[in-house]
Amino acid sequence: MITYVFPGQGVQKKGMGAEVFDEFPELIAIADRVLGYSIKEICLENPEGKLSLTQYTQPAIFIVNALLYLKKCKETGVTPDFVAGHSLGEYNALFAAKAFDFETGVKLVKKRGELMGQVTGGGMAAVIGLTGEEVFSVLKEKNLNKIDIANYNSPFQVVIAGPKEEVGKAKSIFETIEKVKMVSLLTVSGAFHSRYMEEASIEFGTMLDTISFSEIKIPVIANVNARTYKQADIKKNLIWQMNHSVQWVDTIRYLMGLGEMTFEEVGAGRVLTGMIKKIQSEATPLMIKKEDVETSKTSEFTENSKPPKEVRFLADTLGSEAFRSRYHLKYAYIAGAMYRGISSKELVVKAGKAGMLAFYGSGGLTLDTIEQDLQFIKQELSGKGAYGCNFLHNPNYPQKEEKLARLLIKNRVSVIEASAFMGITQALILYKAAGIVEDSFGTMKCLNRIIAKVSRPEVAEAFLSPAPERMVKKLLEEEKITIKQAQELKRIPMADDICIESDSGGHTDCGVAFALIPSIRRLRDNMMEQYNFTEKISIGAAGGIGTPEAAAASLALGADFIVTGSINQCSVEAGTSDVVKDILAQMNVQDTEYSPAGDMFEYGAKVQVLKKGVFFPARANKLYDLYIHHNSIDEIDEKTKNQIQEKYFKRSFESVFLELKQHYNEAMIEKADSNPKYKMALIFKWYFHYANQLAISGNTESKVDYQVYTGPALGAFNQWVLNSELKDWRKRHVDEIGKMLLEATADYLNDFYEQSN
Structure with a gap:
């Protein structure tokens, strides 16, 4: 078999292409028209040294490579079995494989060269x-x-x-x-094939959206993963190629593993010929399974072929491609919401621009604040990244849920993270229904998506089912939804995707990932079959993910995406105080404790909070114990009451209740006046809000009362980065945390599977 390889940037020199320019005058005319200048003049005369500038270099090399390929085909009549190109040369490989015509190729490399040429520093x-x-x-x-x-x-x-x-x-x-x-x-202006090409790759992707690619006729080996191109991956590979490593060694090893292979370099220069000789002499072939090759060129395989010795993982190929595509993400990665805007608008924007999905922490905030922040996020991202908003269950005030749903609908927030729900509520159905529209072909679609965070199978089952019929009927009778929306709600699940939350910071059922993920994945499969849902529901993992090993374990269990929380709270963008971040940066895995959840105090729900250096967990548990064993504050002994008022609250019960009167409606206050136990619950719950505010504001006089939601994942993360510059949280940015975690996870999996083989 024979493989043609095409060189990339670095082979340019004055006089290149002299032997072919006059042979293809029509193509030269096309190139000049697209470029707006004479390519022949650039290559042969190199005016003002332009040939060394990226925006001129890349079109020049592509055109010369392409013409030399056409000349070779005309003279030999040979069609190669495979093609590959180094960096820019991959465009010549795709041209040879007829993925696009000559003019399209020139347009692509012109834009690519311009974008890469703009990257400096x-x-x-x-x-x-x-x-x-x-x-x-x-x-x-x-x-x-x-x-x-x-x-x-x-x-x-x-x-x-x-x-x-x-x-x-x-x-x-x-x-x-x-x-x-x-x-x-190297003499370059930018850090090509690295994370610093992110913005250029995103802009290049916008241009690629306008290009229609033809069927690939010759197998092309991709730079990003050293495997055969799939037709559906052309755009993705060309975007990734700009900010990912060129896997040239494994490209050649892969081709070597296919059987007896001859390599011929086609284009301006012979630099690849030397590289290939070194690879052939210093590296072993990759042994490939038959199914690893997409085309029918498998005649050289034998039944004795071994499975691959390596499994190549990349940060942006981990998890489910369907999930990434559904939310227009580069990574199957979510930065989960954190209460009271700790997952701030800045955090959401930072993650969105990096190709991740982050949820704004709306819990505990006013509707006005939520709306202002959502508008900021929408304006900053402006279609250049995904974002969502947390939708926290509010069992005591369902009317607040509906107001939030209407605000999200009004602001066209197309994805929410439903958390702390014990079942489906009318507000969730209202949000889901508002996204149901009929397209121009008469097909009903739902534009509003719900990612449900669950930690119990029965809650997962509720979200994996269509909306409860009685609730749909009630909304229809109240004219809050239309007949068509009601009909469509019967055919789709409430949740588009499920996030399984194991033991974590914030609300937690202390779940174990090893038990939950397989169980709920099977439940998902059964529910999809039962209701004949057409779009696959992805299953994600959250809780305890702060290291590459933890992320790898979640993916190995079958997670389609991963969700992090605690590790993002100790980042520059997190909306909490520097004092809290200083404390969190020092915590270890054993420095957390369970305490009652302030918003679900009466239900006995638990949250996981910081224990190191604070008294909050002990004090919160003491308040809950008193609530369980007494019917009113008056039943509590005087010594304990004084301790709570002086040490915990730093004010009297009466002053707390006066403050509550300013925030709660008249009906609730009347209920408290007539129900001493309910009044005790309201007063005790005040402490949770107070402790949370102390932490967010960074009140240094009451550090012992800080309520800080966090799980042991942050302690594990701190130990992982202990000997790096990320030991200082001021150098932790939420997007870099995510990328670093995913890249290290990919490396871990590569090493693990290579050692296993």
Whole structure:
């Protein structure tokens, strides 16, 4: 078999393409029209040194490579069995495979070159003498957290990328290592194939939305995963290629593993020929299963073929592709909501711009505040990222739930995180129904999506079912929904996706992921079959996820996405006080405790909170114990009452109740006056709000009363980053936390499966 390989940026030189320009005048005319300048002049004369500028280099190399390929085909009549390209060269491989025509290719690389040319302040360096694993280990050990691996060019040549100063610092460090033969700085303006190309890749994706790709006729091996392109993945791969490593070593190893393979370099230069010879002499083939090859070119396989020795995982391929597509995400990753705006508007925007989904923490906030913050989020993201809003169950005040539902409908929030629900409520149905519309073809669609956070199978079953018929009927009678909406509600589940919440910060049933996830996944499958739902409901995992090992375990259990919470509370964007963040950054896995939930005090619901350095858990549990064993405050002994008023509340019960009168409606106050136990509950619940406010505001005089929702995941995260710059929470950003966690999870899984094989 034969593979044609196409070189990328770096092979440009004055005079390239001289032998083919006159042979394809029609194509040159097309190129000049698209580019707005003479490509022949750029290549042959290099006016003002333009050939070294990325916006000119990339179209020039693509065009010369393409013409030389066409010339070779015309002269030899040979069609290669496979094609591959290094970075920019992948566009030539796709052109050869007829995924797009010449004009489209020129348009694509013109835009790509312009976007990459605009990226400044970055640098790249080739490290020669170390393997990719060794380079990664050095980066990790030396806390070079701002450096990414950009290219795996050969087994002992790895290119790193990052901010220019950081690359210079890394160069100095690598040069002290005995095995390193040379570190060479590359002449580039940006940190290509790294996280710093994120914005450029997003903008490039907008252009790709306008392109229609043809059926691939020759198997193309992708840079991002060293596997055969799937037709549906063309756009995704081209976006990812800009901000992910070029897996050139594994690309060649993959092709070597397919059978006896000859490689021919087509284009301007012979740099790939040298790389391939090194890979062939220094690396072993990847042995591939038959089903790993998408095309019919499997004649060289035998029944003795072994399974792959490696399983390649990437941060943005973890989890369910369907889930990522449903919410237009790059990562199957959610930053879950945190009470009273701790998952702030800034946190939501930061995560959204990085291709993640974050939920705004609306619980405990006024409707005016929620609306203002949602408008801020919508304006900041402006279609460039997903976002959602938390919808916290309010069992005592269903009217508040409905008001929140109407606010979300009014502001066109298309996804909510339903949390702390024990069943379906009318407000949830109202929100779901408002998203049901009829498209131009007469098909009913639901635009409003619910991700339900559950920790009990019976609650999961309620969300995996259609809306309760009696509630739908009532809403219809009250003319809050239409007949068509009511009919459609019978055919769809209440939740579009389920997040299984194991033991975690905030509300928790102390669930165990190893038991919950498999059970609810099976329940999901049964419910989908029972109701014949057409769109698969994804199952996510939350609770205890603060390290790569925990994330990997969740994915291994079958999670389609992961949700983090506690680890995001100790980030720059979290809407709590610096004092709290200072404390949280020092906590370990044993520094949490369970206490009553203030919003569900009477029900005995539990939340997990910070124990280290505070008295809140002990005091909150004391209040609940008193509530259970007494019918009124008057029944409590005087010593205990004085202790609560002086030490806990720092004010009298009477002054607390006077304050409550200003916030609760007349009916509730009348009920409290006539029901001493209810009055005791209201007064005790005040302490929970008070303690929460102390923490968020950072009141240093009452630190012992801080109520801080958190789980042991943050303690595990703190230990994971203990020897890095992220030990300081001021260097923790919610998007970087997510990316780092996912990338490390992918690395962990790669290592695990490689060792297993």
